[in-house]
Amino acid sequence: MTGFILPLLLGLFFGFALNKAGLTRYSKIVNVFRLTDMAVLKFMMTALVVTMIGVYPLRMLGIITFPTVPSTYIVGNLVGGLIFGVGMALAGFCPGTMAAGAGEGKLDYLIPGLLGFLTGAALFGLTYDTVFPPISKLLNYGSTVIPDLWNVNAILVVFVFALMALVLFYLIDRMGWQRQQKKLD
Amino acid sequence: MNWIRKELWSPYAAGVMLGLVGIATVVFANTLLGASGGFENIAGMLGKAIAPAAFNNTYFNFVMPAQVTYAVILLIGIFFGGTLGALSSRTFKIRTMDDEQWKQAYGPQRWKRWLLLFVGAIILEFAAGIAGGCTSGLAISGGMLLAPAAFLFIAGMFASGILTAKVIYGKRY
Numbered sequence: 001m002t003g004f005i006l007p008l009l010l011g012l013f014f015g016f017a018l019n020k021a022g023l024t025r026y027s028k029i030v031n032v033f034r035l036t037d038m039a040v041l042k043f044m045m046t047a048l049v050v051t052m053i054g055v056y057p058l059r060m061l062g063i064i065t066f067p068t069v070p071s072t073y074i075v076g077n078l079v080g081g082l083i084f085g086v087g088m089a090l091a092g093f094c095p096g097t098m099a100a101g102a103g104e105g106k107l108d109y110l111i112p113g114l115l116g117f118l119t120g121a122a123l124f125g126l127t128y129d130t131v132f133p134p135i136s137k138l139l140n141y142g143s144t145v146i147p148d149l150w151n152v153n154a155i156l157v158v159f160v161f162a163l164m165a166l167v168l169f170y171l172i173d174r175m176g177w178q179r180q181q182k183k184l185d
Numbered sequence: 186m187n188w189i190r191k192e193l194w195s196p197y198a199a200g201v202m203l204g205l206v207g208i209a210t211v212v213f214a215n216t217l218l219g220a221s222g223g224f225e226n227i228a229g230m231l232g233k234a235i236a237p238a239a240f241n242n243t244y245f246n247f248v249m250p251a252q253v254t255y256a257v258i259l260l261i262g263i264f265f266g267g268t269l270g271a272l273s274s275r276t277f278k279i280r281t282m283d284d285e286q287w288k289q290a291y292g293p294q295r296w297k298r299w300l301l302l303f304v305g306a307i308i309l310e311f312a313a314g315i316a317g318g319c320t321s322g323l324a325i326s327g328g329m330l331l332a333p334a335a336f337l338f339i340a341g342m343f344a345s346g347i348l349t350a351k352v353i354y355g356k357r358y
Contacts, residue, residue, distance in 0.1 A: 003255075004258050006213060007262060008262040008265075010210050010214065011260065012262045012265055013266060014203065014321075015262060015265065018266070019270025020193065021193075027285075030350055030353075033343070033346040033350035034347075034350050034354065035347070042197055043196040043197075043199055043203070044200070047200045047201075047203035048204070048329045050200070050201050051204045051207035052329055054204070058212065064212055065215070067216045067217055068217075069217075070332050070334045072333040072334040076317065077317060077333075077337035077338050077341070079315060080314075081316055081342040082344065083308060084313060085344065085346035085347075086345050087306070088320075089346040089349035091309070092305075094220070094309060094320040095223075095224060095313065096319065097320075099260050099267065100267030102267065103265055104278075105271065105279040106280060108281055108295075113303070116305065117307075118224060118310075119303075120224075120308070120309065121224045121228035122231075122232055123310075124225070124310065125229060125314075128242070129242065136317075144333070145332050146332075147331060161331070184290070
């Protein structure tokens with residue numbers, strides 16, 4: 001029973017953050033692809049930087065070990081991302097924001113959304129043996145992270161990544177790297 | 186405590202919160218956040234109840250077992266996290282379609298929105314399967330640990346997302 005409490009709490013805070021960032025709305029998601037509202041990108045990049053600053057020093061000090069990292073198989077990661085972007089721009093949600101949005105009382109997220117995710121999950125699971133192994137074998141580097149793969153100092157990679165994020169935020173917020181939204185009526 | 190009642194936070198503030206959740210997930214649970222995986226587990230459980238023979242395969246037995254996993258509990262947490270967020274800003278409301286911009290993009294018909302969300306969700310979940318995760322389980326969770334997989338996924342997602350939005354919005358992009 002106690003095993004349920006931690007994931008429940010983590011999920012609660014995750015869903016809460018998605019709600020407060022406004023990601024449970026069609027407009028927020030699609031407008032990042034129209035480059036007229038970069039909130040999704042700012043939210044994601046901030047989260048990445050905060051976590052890597054928190055976990056990499058702990059790992060280097062030997063206090064923690066990383067859980068299994070998502071595997072890198074270049075073709076599958078890229079092709080999956082390409083298909084994913086079509087669905088995301090079309091529907092304006094993704095699996096996580098659908099769950100949080102359904103919790104806000106959105107029946108369009110809860111009913112067709114949930115049914116669609118379950119249908120997609122069944123389709124993938126039933127075709128897994130034919131679809132997945134060929135793709136995941138191509139250019140497979142396994143479960144790895146950039147500092148290990150390229151054998152560079154992790155603190156340096158984290159520092160460069162954080163700097164890139166700050167430059168990006170500066171360009172968006174101060175240099176107007178964002179398109180004006182056209183009138184839609 | 187006024188900030189907690191605000192409907193929208195700065196994306197940077199909400200991002201810091203997610204980042205802290207990310208640290209807690211790695212340090213205390215020694216696992217990662219995710220969403221699409223939980224749907225696979227649930228689909229497996231439903232599938233085994235409806236068509237046990239078809240769903241008795243490697244995938245639903247071993248890869249994404251048909252049972253209540255950590256990912257399923259996480260998904261339930263995300264759902265109620267959305268509820269708490271909406272209650273905190275008094276925006277919780279049962280509704281069937283409420284996005285103004287959606288109506289401007291696709292028209293006001295409810296069936297059309299419900300159909301497109303259904304189709305979109307199928308595409309998303311299948312794609313997440315191929316990629317090895319979704320926005321939460323791969324882009325965010327992998328990215329925060331600097332996995333190359335995450336950045337390949339994000340690049341693909343933005344490239345096709347921008348293109349798809351261009352096609353849908355046409356002259357209004």
